[in-house]
Amino acid sequence: MTENLFGQMAAKKDDGFDEWDPKNIAQLIAFLATDDAADVNGQIFVVFGGNIYAMGGFHPVGEVHRDHAWTPAELVAAKGELFKGIDSGIPKFSFF
Numbered sequence: 001m002t003e004n005l006f007g008q009m010a011a012k013k014d015d016g017f018d019e020w021d022p023k024n025i026a027q028l029i030a031f032l033a034t035d036d037a038a039d040v041n042g043q044i045f046v047v048f049g050g051n052i053y054a055m056g057g058f059h060p061v062g063e064v065h066r067d068h069a070w071t072p073a074e075l076v077a078a079k080g081e082l083f084k085g086i087d088s089g090i091p092k093f094s095f096f
Contacts, residue, residue, distance in 0.1 A: 017068045019049030024069050028052060031075035041089050054082055061086050 025047045031037055044055040050068050052075075053060035062082045064070075075082070 027070045031072040036076040
């Protein structure tokens with residue numbers, strides 16, 4: 001029903017990589033299930049194609065990019081870059 005909603009924006013790249021494929025999110029979930037991500041708690045992520053954003057409120061606080069999907073092992077290797085400058089643990093929560 002919505003497969004043509006985004007028109008050209010939703011088209012596969014020339015190399016066949018589908019930015020809209022749910023498998024792109026599945027790889028982040030698989031990474032989060034590894035022992036290497038045991039210290040990642042309470043984080044919000046946005047995934048679009050090969051772009052993964054670690055969010056802080058309504059703005060990204062860390063990100064990694066590529067023109068194809070990530071694997072959990074590659075996310076383990078990129079963990080330092082994704083969480084660069086922030087703690088990967090439970091974020092501070094306060095209204096004051």
